[in-house]
Amino acid sequence: MAPFPHSPIPNRPHAHTQTMPDTIEVFDTTLRDGTQGEHVTLSARDKMRIARRLEAFGIDVIEGGWPGSNPTDQAFFEAASGETWAHTSICAFGSTRHASNAPSEDANLQALIEADTDVVSIFGKSWTLHVEQALGVSRETNLDLIRSSVAFLREHGKRVIYDAEHFFDGFADHPAYALRTLRAAAEAGADTLVLCDTNGGSLPHDIYDVTAAVYEDFDTTLGIHAHNNGGCAVANSLAAVRAGARHMQGTINGLGERCGNADLCAVIPDLQLKMDFECVDPDRLDDLVDLARFTNEVANLDPDDGAPYVGRSAFTHKGGVHVSAVMEAPSTYEHVEPNVVGNRRRALVSDLSGRSNIQYKAKEMGIDLGSDAAAQAVERIKELEHLGYEFQGAEASFELLLRTLQDEVPDFFGLDRMRVWSGQDDEAQTVEASLALTVQDERTLAVAEGNGPVDALSNAMREGLLSFYPSLDGVRLSDYKVRVLTPQDGTAATVRVLIEHGDGARTWNTVGVSENILDASWQALADGMRYALFHAAPTPTAGPAPDPAASG
Ligand SMILES: CC(=O)SCCNC(=O)CCNC(=O)[C@H](O)C(C)(C)COP(=O)(O)OP(=O)(O)OC[C@H]1O[C@@H](n2cnc3c(N)ncnc32)[C@H](O)[C@@H]1OP(=O)(O)O
Numbered sequence: 001m002a003p004f005p006h007s008p009i010p011n012r013p014h015a016h017t018q019t020m021p022d023t024i025e026v027f028d029t030t031l032r033d034g035t036q037g038e039h040v041t042l043s044a045r046d047k048m049r050i051a052r053r054l055e056a057f058g059i060d061v062i063e064g065g066w067p068g069s070n071p072t073d074q075a076f077f078e079a080a081s082g083e084t085w086a087h088t089s090i091c092a093f094g095s096t097r098h099a100s101n102a103p104s105e106d107a108n109l110q111a112l113i114e115a116d117t118d119v120v121s122i123f124g125k126s127w128t129l130h131v132e133q134a135l136g137v138s139r140e141t142n143l144d145l146i147r148s149s150v151a152f153l154r155e156h157g158k159r160v161i162y163d164a165e166h167f168f169d170g171f172a173d174h175p176a177y178a179l180r181t182l183r184a185a186a187e188a189g190a191d192t193l194v195l196c197d198t199n200g201g202s203l204p205h206d207i208y209d210v211t212a213a214v215y216e217d218f219d220t221t222l223g224i225h226a227h228n229n230g231g232c233a234v235a236n237s238l239a240a241v242r243a244g245a246r247h248m249q250g251t252i253n254g255l256g257e258r259c260g261n262a263d264l265c266a267v268i269p270d271l272q273l274k275m276d277f278e279c280v281d282p283d284r285l286d287d288l289v290d291l292a293r294f295t296n297e298v299a300n301l302d303p304d305d306g307a308p309y310v311g312r313s314a315f316t317h318k319g320g321v322h323v324s325a326v327m328e329a330p331s332t333y334e335h336v337e338p339n340v341v342g343n344r345r346r347a348l349v350s351d352l353s354g355r356s357n358i359q360y361k362a363k364e365m366g367i368d369l370g371s372d373a374a375a376q377a378v379e380r381i382k383e384l385e386h387l388g389y390e391f392q393g394a395e396a397s398f399e400l401l402l403r404t405l406q407d408e409v410p411d412f413f414g415l416d417r418m419r420v421w422s423g424q425d426d427e428a429q430t431v432e433a434s435l436a437l438t439v440q441d442e443r444t445l446a447v448a449e450g451n452g453p454v455d456a457l458s459n460a461m462r463e464g465l466l467s468f469y470p471s472l473d474g475v476r477l478s479d480y481k482v483r484v485l486t487p488q489d490g491t492a493a494t495v496r497v498l499i500e501h502g503d504g505a506r507t508w509n510t511v512g513v514s515e516n517i518l519d520a521s522w523q524a525l526a527d528g529m530r531y532a533l534f535h536a537a538p539t540p541t542a543g544p545a546p547d548p549a550a551s552g
């Protein structure tokens with residue numbers, strides 16, 4: 001296997017390079033900004049579960065929510081303050097005080113204190129547009145809101161992280177004023193100044209230049225909080241680090257307001273594997289995929305297969321040229337080794353496959369497929385995919401196809417005749433299927449009812465096979481999907497049926513295609529049973545199994 005070619009990208013040298021630490025404080029805002037994402041809702045218990053996983057992964061600071069905002073966040077902080085956090089600091093978030101309140105009377109600042117965390121983050125305005133239009137106060141008053149709020153929180157013993165909201169837009173509009181807002185926060189005691197690309201529209205070169213300019217002016221640690229509206233949140237976060245930022249805000253899976261935040265699942269490995277910074281203990285990096293999936297599960301969100309590093313497809317190869325090269329040297333089409341972040345390499349089988357894809361999959365299935373058999377399989381798969389079969393979601397049918405080409409699949413059973421009848425019986429709908437099967441050279445008849453024609457078919461099949469193959473007793477159909485492939489043909493359309501079977505210990509998927517939905521269903525059902533039988537106890541006779549394209 002060829003080595004992975006990365007050496008760290010050198011950071012552009014500037015005045016402070018010699019003294020810059022090579023560790024980054026990672027600040028996770030999944031529980032706060034993440035929940036500002038459109039489809040994201042977390043209960044206090046969900047937040048606690050995610051917080052524990054974040055801590056185990058090695059996140060330094062976890063922003064748990066805005067305690068002045070809602071009872072869920074209050075409940076989270078109540079629960080969190082009763083627990084011990086070994087590595088992580090829990091942080092409460094809020095805004096600078098309202099212009100009409102003294103700090104000691106400001107409900108939001110009070111809630112931050114009552115949240116009982118060592119760390120608080122507050123956001124203040126950097127952009128004159130916001131000062132004048134959103135807050136409706138003078139520029140001097142805004143500076144006082146920042147100064148007095150930070151000072152008040154410091155007086156209460158809090159570590160204050162100051163989020164300079166819209167910093168990059170504010171700096172573009174009025175650099176001197178934007179810098180004054182940072183100065184106000186730093187002088188009042190904020191120990192970290194976080195430059196926020198709140199609207200998420202900045203580009204990496206601007207982020208670099210502005211962060212570098214601030215870095216020249218301030219001794220305080222700088223942070224970055226980048227939204228993804230221009231698709232650059234991760235790149236912008238890395239650019240800020242190159243320019244001197246050492247505090248990184250982001251969320252797991254990039255959740256967050258509008259297009260989301262910088263995705264820590266990309267930022268952390270980028271910084272750690274490619275820029276030579278330490279964000280988390282290197283031994284924990286391979287928990288990243290689990291953390292990403294766990295967060296999606298708890299938030300009840302569909303995973304993004306294409307997510308960098310952690311997506312299911314991140315190290316999945318489909319094109320034959322790619323699989324062929326990856327089998328020789330993974331670094332030909334992989335930028336890092338998948339296991340470094342807890343992911344795994346996969347190869348898909350499709351009409352873009354070559355022999356290598358087939359041989360890769362065959363090896364995974366424990367099938368020793370020679371080059372000629374692989375070439376035969378490629379040809380057959382391309383024909384079948386042209387007819388509408390798809391094997392990416394039907395690995396059991398694919399395995400049967402390969403094993404059939406190798407003459408490994410016994411002739412478990414064959415279909416002689418299928419009849420399905422549907423009618424009205426005593427005011428109830430009845431659906432009945434009858435099958436004539438040949439099993440172990442014996443002809444057998446089976447009849448069963450069902451909720452619908454496919455259910456009746458499945459029941460009749462079990463009925464017919466069980467006395468010959470008792471091992472099928474525990475096998476159940478667990479999912480059934482139909483896709484119309486040629487809707488322009490109306491009721492004569494070709495359909496693809498995908499079926500999942502399971503036996504309690506595992507599941508397997510099969511496919512059938514036909515213009516007749518019952519025939520397509522039969523193919524997928526029959527493959528499901530053959531697969532179960534093949535992997536059950538050794539069977540007596542061996543011979544070719546029916547071709548999946550030949551209708552029964
Ligand atoms: C960039 C960010 O992501 S900031 C975080 C945004 N997140 C959220 O808004 C989620 C939680 N928010 C909430 O639950 C509510 O908005 C609350 C409880 C904070 C406030 O609710 P309300 O008092 O009803 O005010 P509302 O939401 O309508 O407006 C926000 C108020 O905050 C003020 N405000 C906004 N930013 C700041 C700031 N940095 N400092 C002080 N006041 C601010 C606005 O001017 C407005 O004041 P107004 O009531 O005098 O008009």
Ligand SMILES: CC(=O)C(=O)O
Nearest residue numbers: 123163165166196198
């Ligand atoms: C603070 C914050 O969430 C932002 O500026 O986007």
